[in-house]
Amino acid sequence: xxxxxxxxxxxxxxxxxxxxxxxxxxxxxxxxxxxxxxxxxxxxxxxxxxxxxxxxxxxxxxxxxxxxxxxxxxxxxxxxxxxxxxxxxxxxxxxxxxxxxxxxxxxxxxxxxxxxxxxxxxxxxxxxxxxxxxxx
Numbered sequence: 001x002x003x004x005x006x007x008x009x010x011x012x013x014x015x016x017x018x019x020x021x022x023x024x025x026x027x028x029x030x031x032x033x034x035x036x037x038x039x040x041x042x043x044x045x046x047x048x049x050x051x052x053x054x055x056x057x058x059x060x061x062x063x064x065x066x067x068x069x070x071x072x073x074x075x076x077x078x079x080x081x082x083x084x085x086x087x088x089x090x091x092x093x094x095x096x097x098x099x100x101x102x103x104x105x106x107x108x109x110x111x112x113x114x115x116x117x118x119x120x121x122x123x124x125x126x127x128x129x130x131x132x133x134x135x136x
Contacts, residue, residue: 053116066082083108087109112128
């Protein structure tokens, strides 16, 4: 009797199918993890730029600008400010003239909406600011 050594063709094919299926599944898992990491990094970058952009947008609004756009570290930022309320300080009684003294409009409440875009990620933010205008 002759002893048979080695694997049969069927055994080799089944082992190959199992091996390649495992490799393909592992590749999918790692690819998903890489994509998730990139998305998380993009969100972190936009969040950091949001905080840095607030001061810049506020200074532009104080200068009288009502919309604009700029790029900061690769993030495109566009913003627009709309006046939602104007008003004057409350009237006061002027004892020297014995009458109420009324003031001109000195404050504005603005709603500012900003859009942040980095790669395929787009995020928006709205906030309100109060600006006091002193006439010189």
